[in-house]
Amino acid sequence: MLVVQKYGGSSVATLELIRNCALRCRARVAQGDRLVVVVSAMSGETNRLIALANELVAETHRVGVTKGPYVVSAKRTPEHERELDQLVATGEVVSAALLAMAIQDVGGRAISLVGSQLGMQTDRSFGRARILGIDVTRLHRELERGSVVVCAGFQGTDASGDVTTLGRGGSDTSAVALAAALHADVCEILTDVDGVYTTDPRVVPSARKIPRLSYEEMLELAGLGAKVLQIRSVELAMRYGVHLCVRTSFDDRPGTMIVPEEPDMESVLVSGVALERNEAKVTLVGVPDVPGVVAKIFTAMAELDIVVDMIIQNAGVDGRADVTFTVPQSELDRAAKAIAAVQFGGPSPTVTTDSEICKISIVGLGMRTHAGVAARAFSLLAADGINVQMVSTSEIKISVVVHERYGELALRALHDGFALGAG
Amino acid sequence: MLVVQKYGGSSVATLELIRNCALRCRARVAQGDRLVVVVSAMSGETNRLIALANELVAETHRVGVTKGPYVVSAKRTPEHERELDQLVATGEVVSAALLAMAIQDVGGRAISLVGSQLGMQTDRSFGRARILGIDVTRLHRELERGSVVVCAGFQGTDASGDVTTLGRGGSDTSAVALAAALHADVCEILTDVDGVYTTDPRVVPSARKIPRLSYEEMLELAGLGAKVLQIRSVELAMRYGVHLCVRTSFDDRPGTMIVPEEPDMESVLVSGVALERNEAKVTLVGVPDVPGVVAKIFTAMAELDIVVDMIIQNAGVDGRADVTFTVPQSELDRAAKAIAAVQFGGPSPTVTTDSEICKISIVGLGMRTHAGVAARAFSLLAADGINVQMVSTSEIKISVVVHERYGELALRALHDGFALGAG
Numbered sequence: 001m002l003v004v005q006k007y008g009g010s011s012v013a014t015l016e017l018i019r020n021c022a023l024r025c026r027a028r029v030a031q032g033d034r035l036v037v038v039v040s041a042m043s044g045e046t047n048r049l050i051a052l053a054n055e056l057v058a059e060t061h062r063v064g065v066t067k068g069p070y071v072v073s074a075k076r077t078p079e080h081e082r083e084l085d086q087l088v089a090t091g092e093v094v095s096a097a098l099l100a101m102a103i104q105d106v107g108g109r110a111i112s113l114v115g116s117q118l119g120m121q122t123d124r125s126f127g128r129a130r131i132l133g134i135d136v137t138r139l140h141r142e143l144e145r146g147s148v149v150v151c152a153g154f155q156g157t158d159a160s161g162d163v164t165t166l167g168r169g170g171s172d173t174s175a176v177a178l179a180a181a182l183h184a185d186v187c188e189i190l191t192d193v194d195g196v197y198t199t200d201p202r203v204v205p206s207a208r209k210i211p212r213l214s215y216e217e218m219l220e221l222a223g224l225g226a227k228v229l230q231i232r233s234v235e236l237a238m239r240y241g242v243h244l245c246v247r248t249s250f251d252d253r254p255g256t257m258i259v260p261e262e263p264d265m266e267s268v269l270v271s272g273v274a275l276e277r278n279e280a281k282v283t284l285v286g287v288p289d290v291p292g293v294v295a296k297i298f299t300a301m302a303e304l305d306i307v308v309d310m311i312i313q314n315a316g317v318d319g320r321a322d323v324t325f326t327v328p329q330s331e332l333d334r335a336a337k338a339i340a341a342v343q344f345g346g347p348s349p350t351v352t353t354d355s356e357i358c359k360i361s362i363v364g365l366g367m368r369t370h371a372g373v374a375a376r377a378f379s380l381l382a383a384d385g386i387n388v389q390m391v392s393t394s395e396i397k398i399s400v401v402v403h404e405r406y407g408e409l410a411l412r413a414l415h416d417g418f419a420l421g422a423g
Numbered sequence: 424m425l426v427v428q429k430y431g432g433s434s435v436a437t438l439e440l441i442r443n444c445a446l447r448c449r450a451r452v453a454q455g456d457r458l459v460v461v462v463s464a465m466s467g468e469t470n471r472l473i474a475l476a477n478e479l480v481a482e483t484h485r486v487g488v489t490k491g492p493y494v495v496s497a498k499r500t501p502e503h504e505r506e507l508d509q510l511v512a513t514g515e516v517v518s519a520a521l522l523a524m525a526i527q528d529v530g531g532r533a534i535s536l537v538g539s540q541l542g543m544q545t546d547r548s549f550g551r552a553r554i555l556g557i558d559v560t561r562l563h564r565e566l567e568r569g570s571v572v573v574c575a576g577f578q579g580t581d582a583s584g585d586v587t588t589l590g591r592g593g594s595d596t597s598a599v600a601l602a603a604a605l606h607a608d609v610c611e612i613l614t615d616v617d618g619v620y621t622t623d624p625r626v627v628p629s630a631r632k633i634p635r636l637s638y639e640e641m642l643e644l645a646g647l648g649a650k651v652l653q654i655r656s657v658e659l660a661m662r663y664g665v666h667l668c669v670r671t672s673f674d675d676r677p678g679t680m681i682v683p684e685e686p687d688m689e690s691v692l693v694s695g696v697a698l699e700r701n702e703a704k705v706t707l708v709g710v711p712d713v714p715g716v717v718a719k720i721f722t723a724m725a726e727l728d729i730v731v732d733m734i735i736q737n738a739g740v741d742g743r744a745d746v747t748f749t750v751p752q753s754e755l756d757r758a759a760k761a762i763a764a765v766q767f768g769g770p771s772p773t774v775t776t777d778s779e780i781c782k783i784s785i786v787g788l789g790m791r792t793h794a795g796v797a798a799r800a801f802s803l804l805a806a807d808g809i810n811v812q813m814v815s816t817s818e819i820k821i822s823v824v825v826h827e828r829y830g831e832l833a834l835r836a837l838h839d840g841f842a843l844g845a846g
Binding site: 015018053055079082083090102110114161 | 438475476479500503506507510513519525527534539585586
C-alpha cells in the first residue's frame with residue numbers, strides 16, 4: 001500500500017515527538033507499506049519567523065495588520081511577500097530534515113525533499129499559492145530505493161524557482177495533492193485529535209467519534225469549527241477522490257475516514273453538530289428597497305476583506321427593507337464603521353450590532369432525502385426555551401443563530417435530540 | 424562599479440544590525456554602484472541547528488565528535504550528512520530574506536537568492552562541497568532590474584538539486600566565487616574588525632592596520648591566527664584575481680585591500696607578525712632511521728584527521744633519528760595515544776609531549792629578496808633572552824616555536840624590531 005501521512009506542527013513540536021514519529025514511520029514500513037510523509041513546521045516556528053519579519057519592518061513602517069494567512073506589514077508589496085515566503089518556508093525544511101535524520105537514526109532509510117526537490121509547482125501568488133502540478137519523478141525514484149520520503153509541507157516553487165507557500169494549513173493541501181499525484185491508497189492526516197467527532201467533546205461529553213464521513217459533510221463541518229482539516233484540502237481530496245483519514249499521531253487508534261459518498265451514508269440523518277462562537281451580527285433597519293443598494297453593503301465588506309457568513313433580507317414595507325448578516329466578532333468594529341460610511345442615497349438605515357451571538361450547524365447527508373430535520377431542530381430548541389434569531393439552510397446543513405448564553409445548551413439539545421451520542 | 428559584499432554572522436546578528444546593513448546597502452547603491460550581498464546566518468543560528476540535529480541522534484546513538492566543519496554523530500552516513508546540509512543551510516536563507524526585506528523597507532529594491540536560485544553548482548561532498556560553477560543568468564537579470572541581490576552564503580546545490588554547504592566560513596568562499604563569476608570590481612568582506620593588522624592589537628598596542636597586502640602574505644597570515652578571512656577564499660581570490668577588501672560593517676573606515684602582488688610590495692621587508700597559541704609539540708627520540716618509518720607517524724596522524732603543522736627531523740646517530748612536530752593543543756592526547764600504538768619494528772622511541780608552547784610567524788614578500796631576516800629575528804629574540812625551540816621557513820615566512828610564557832614578549836619584540844608599529 002502506498003500511504004501519504006501528514007504530521008502537523010504539534011506532532012513534531014519537540015525532538016522527542018519527532019523521534020516518536022520516526023518510530024511510527026519505521027513500524028509502518030515494516031508492515032510492508034511505502035511511505036511519503038509531509039511535515040509542518042515545529043509548533044511556534046512559523047510564528048517566530050513571521051514575528052522576525054514583522055519586527056524588522058515595524059520600526060520604520062507601521063505595525064502589520066492581520067490579513068489573510070499572514071500578519072504582514074501595511075507596506076505589502078509582491079517583493080516583500082516573496083521574501084516572506086522564502087523566509088517562512090524554512091520552518092518546514094527544518095522539521096523535514098530532522099524527521100529524515102530521526103528515521104535514519106532508528107535504522108530506516110529516509111530522505112527529505114523541499115519544495116523545489118519534490119517537484120511541487122505552483123503559481124506566483126506568494127502566501128496563498130495554488131498548486132499547478134507535481135513532477136513526481138524524483139518522488140518515485142526515492143520510493144523505489146525504499147526510502148521514506150519526508151516532504152516539507154506548505155511550500156512549492158514557481159516557474160522561476162522562487163519559493164512559494166500555500167497559506168496557513170497548507171501542509172494538509174500538500175499532503176492531499178501528493179496523494180493525488182502519486183495515486184496513493186490513503187492520505188492520513190495525523191494530528192493531536194483522534195478523529196472527527198459528532199460535536200465538540202469538551203462541551204458535550206457524549207460526543208462520539210465518526211468512523212466514516214463523506215467529503216460534503218466534512219466540508220460543512222470543517223468550515224464550522226471542527227478545525228481538524230483545512231477546507232481547501234478536503235475540496236482537493238474530493239476533486240481527486242483521495243481517501244482521507246484523520247487520526248492521532250500519539251497512538252494507533254483508528255481515526256475518521258473521509259471518503260466519496262456511499263449509498264448507505266444517507267441512512268444517517270445527521271452526522272455532526274458544530275458550534276461557532278466568534279460570530280457577530282449586524283442589523284440594518286430601513287434600507288431603501290432599490291436595486292443595487294444592498295450590494296453596496298456587501299461591496300463595502302468585500303473591500304475590507306471581511307468574510308460575511310449568513311445573510312437575511314426581509315422584503316420591507318414602504319419601499320424599505322431590513323438586512324441582517326453575520327461577520328467574525330474580530331471584524332465587527334471595522335464592519336460597523338464601513339456601514340456608517342455607505343451612501344444609501346436617502347435617509348440612512350438604523351444600524352445595530354450584536355456580538356453576543358453564536359451559530360450552531362447541523363450537518364448530514366440524510367437531510368437531502370429526509371424532510372423535517374429543520375422542524376425537529378426547532379422543536380428541540382423550543383423545548384429548552386431557546387429563541388432562534390436567524391436561520392440559513394443548505395442541502396446538507398441547517399445553521400441557526402442564538403444568543404451566546406444558549407450556545408452550549410443548544411448544542412447538547414441538538415446532539416442528543418438527534419441521537420448522536422455514544423451507544 | 425560592481426561590488427560583491429559579504430556580511431558575516433556578527434554583522435547580521437540582530438534585527439537592528441540587519442537594518443544597519445540595509446542602510447549601508449542603500450547608501451552604496453545611491454553612489455551608483457551595483458551590489459551583490461552575501462550573508463552568513465545570524466550569529467549562533469548555525470550552532471543552534473547543529474545542536475538540534477545532534478540532540479536528535481544523541482539519545483539513541485553516541486554523542487557527536489568534532490570532525491571537520493561540523494560536530495556530527497559518530498553514525499556519519501552520506502544520508503545523514505545530506506540532511507544536515509539541508510537543515511543547516513536554512514540559517515543563511517533566513518538572514519538573506521530578512522536583509523532583502525530590510526532593504527525594501529528603507530526604500531531600496533532587493534531580492535534574496537538561495538543556493539538553487541543563484542545557480543551555485545557544487546559537487547556532492549556534503550558539509551565541505553566544492554564549487555563547480557555558477558550560472559549567473561538570474562543574478563545578471565536581477566542586477567539589471569536594479570535590485571540589490573542578497574545571496575544566501577555557504578550553500579549551493581548539486582546536480583540533482585540537493586542542498587550542499589561549503590563548510591564553516593563558506594560564506595567568504597561564496598562571495599569570492601560570485602565576485603569571480605560576475606567579474607566584480609571588488610569583493611568586500613565586512614566583519615567586526617576593520618582590517619588586517621600588523622599583529623594582534625590586543626597584545627601589541629602599536630599594531631597598525633595594513634592598507635595593502637598580497638594574496639601570498641594574506642595566506643600566510645590567515646593560516647596563523649589573523650582569523651579575518653578563510654584561507655580557502657583567499658586562495659580562490661588569488662586564482663581568479665579577485666580584489667578583496669576586508670573592512671568593518673559598523674562604519675565607513677577604509678579596510679585592508681588584498682590584491683595581486685605589485686612591484687613595490689617587496690620593498691616592505693615584513694608585513695605582519697602573528698602569534699598562534701593553541702599549538703602543542705610531540706617529540707620522538709630514537710626513531711629507527713629506516714625508510715618508511717617516519718611515514719608511519721604521519722600516516723597515523725592523517726588517519727585521525729589531525730593537522731600536523733611544523734615537522735623537524737634530525738638525522739640521528741646509531742641508525743636512530745629524532746622527530747619533533749606540532750599539532751593543535753586539542754588533539755594532543757589523541758596524537759600521543761596514536762603514536763604509542765605505532766609499530767616501529769624495533770625498540771620504540773621515547774615520546775614526550777609539551778603543550779606549553781606557542782608559534783610566532785613573520786610574514787613578508789620582502790624576505791624573498793632581502794637576506795638576513797631570519798638572523799635579525801633571532802637576534803631580536805635573543806636580546807630579550809627568548810630561547811627558540813623550533814624553526815621552519817618558507818619563501819615569505821619564518822615561524823619559530825618558543826615557550827608559551829614568552830609568546831607575547833616575542834611578538835612585541837619582533838613587531839617593534841621590524842618597525843611595524845604606527846608612525
